[in-house]
């Protein structure tokens with residue numbers, strides 16, 4: 036565990052030298068604000084370590100190593116990166132991320148919410164009929180204020196526009212009638228077996244039932260069904276539905292009413308996860324942080340799309356632009372994706388079926404044994420912490436970009452750059468899908484562990500935590516390449532961004548590698564414990580890096596949190 | 600769907616017994632939901648045909664089919680005879696609200712056919728199905744009516 040701390044602190048040092056170009060006299064500890072990357076606060080060594088400590092255990096184990104890290108004590112040059120334009124919105128993202136301003140609603144909560152709204156209107160307007168108010172509210176797209184205003188303004192017009200010219204919604208049957216001939220089925224009935232809305236267009240109960248169930252079969256619009264008489268505009272109300280159709284069909288109808296309540300309400304949206312029944316209320320329109328549904332799905336409330344999900348750190352508009360671009364470039368993308376499925380050395384086909392980016396061209400499948408990085412296709416020996424970590428997978432070749440500066444507008448260069456980012460975007464997206472599958476299979480792996488190593492079930496919890504962390508990291512990494520693509524190629528912000536991204540990416544890849552280790556390779560309990568610790572620690576480390584990445588980007592984009 | 604609903608039987612009986620003027624509807628013997636329909640072009644319309652030959656007035660053949668959902672969904676009606684009309688396209692499909700969203704199960708075959716007959720008297724180029732014909736109708740009504748008469752003479756004799 037001490038190993039990680041060393042790696043991280045030295046990683047920071049290298050980077051900070053590169054970025055700020057200055058090494059201080061060591062007397063004062065300076066630390067950059069992760070939000071805006073200005074050096075703002077002075078932090079003691081301990082505080083820095085607090086930030087990076089993996090857990091209490093590891094703090095103990097590695098406590099004696101703080102002396103090795105004296106090079107942390109830099110005072111950075113006063114150079115400030117000009118983020119004025121970025122800071123102008125002055126929003127405190129640091130605070131917002133911690134503020135929960137959304138609410139997950141299940142079906143019964145939706146029902147009671149909509150009922151509450153109906154009751155309120157009934158009270159204000161002194162309308163005794165719930166069914167009538169329900170029609171009025173649906174007519175006004177569930178906008179209570181507007182409804183009350185219109186009703187006060189011109190009650191008769193509103194009611195007839197809404198399809199209830201008479202607040203007495205049903206027309207009682209004339210008892211003196213002997214028999215009644217239904218104009219739909221052309222058969223005769225006793226008056227007791229008929230029904231009419233206020234318009235007195237009377238039909239037999241069987242025809243009404245058939246008619247309304249037919250409407251429900253046509254879909255959500257059934258909640259605006261009118262009386263079956265030709266050109267009659269009187270709406271069929273909720274109680275009529277309830278009285279005239281089977282309960283199964285009525286259930287469907289009530290769901291359509293709830294659907295309209297959600298669909299017409301800009302503050303409430305259905306969770307986009309496939310098959311999810313929850314909806315989410317979010318009062319803040321431009322919410323940037325993801326919401327988390329009770330089903331576990333995390334996503335952007337504005338985009339509300341199961342494929343897009345949570346697109347931190349990109350703003351919605353950028354995702355939009357990116358997806359448009361991806362569809363415009365789909366031919367090139369297809370070609371590229373086919374091409375990356377070959378070994379860079381011997382061109383043998385490569386199959387990627389894990390989330391880990393460390394690829395081996397399999398000798399036993401006729402390959403050459405070359406080990407390479409899926410992202411940059413460079414030799415794996417150049418990667419990872421074991422070799423002292425030259426890691427450049429996330430950076431678009433800058434030296435080459437400089438050479439080609441004059442050709443910067445060259446379409447070919449542009450496409451190449453796009454492909455660079457797209458490949459990485461796609462790779463993390465796929466790795467995330469794999470992690471999602473692994474989440475589903477984690478239970479199986481847990482069982483295998485339990486039987487093989489004779490441990491308590493609490494000892495397998497780390498697997499689930501690692502899976503969740505991998506999912507989150509992959510998601511953010513995926514969109515970080517969208518963000519990176521649109522980032523100004525020469526800005527200082529870019530350096531900082533790529534630096535954070537690199538850290539997150541390489542540690543996430545490391546976590547993947549550990550995580551996907553085959554259980555066969557663990558010979559005994561000791562080996563298992565060691566593996567467990569590796570996975571656990573990398574889970575926590577990557578969580579830290581993820582937080583820093585997200586905070587750093589969010590702060591750099593939209594404001595500072597200097598007030599905390 | 601095997602047994603014919605009472606409503607269809609009653610409607611058919613009445614259509615045969617008391618046909619509406621200028622309209623005849625005969626059910627197909629093999630499929631009682633399929634009707635052969637003949638509508639005579641209304642007097643004073645371009646679909647009237649040759650007035651001097653009393654019997655040879657514009658005669659339009661249509662087919663009408665009642666789906667399993669009838670009367671909850673509208674009958675399917677189509678002109679078989681070619682006709683130059685802004686609300687009827689080359690395939691004989693008819694743009695008429697009661698055949699679409701304004702259908703009511705309380706309407707009947709008879710009302711549908713009467714509405715189609717009325718459409719022949721009063722073409723509505725503002726709600727067209729055949730755009731070129733509607734364009735013609737709007738830009739030069741006289742000329743369009745002439746073409747309609749011509750088509751009636753050629754195809755609906």
Ligand SMILES: [Zn+2]
Pocket residue numbers: 217218219220221222238239240241242243
């Ligand atoms: Zn009936």
Ligand SMILES: [Zn+2]
Pocket residue numbers: 232234235236262263264267268269
């Ligand atoms: Zn009515």
Ligand SMILES: [Zn+2]
Pocket residue numbers: 306307308311312313328329330331332
């Ligand atoms: Zn959900």
Ligand SMILES: [Zn+2]
Pocket residue numbers: 335336337338339346350351354
């Ligand atoms: Zn979004």
Ligand SMILES: [Zn+2]
Pocket residue numbers: 378379380381382383396402403404405
């Ligand atoms: Zn190879």
Ligand SMILES: [Zn+2]
Pocket residue numbers: 408409410411412413418427428
């Ligand atoms: Zn690489």
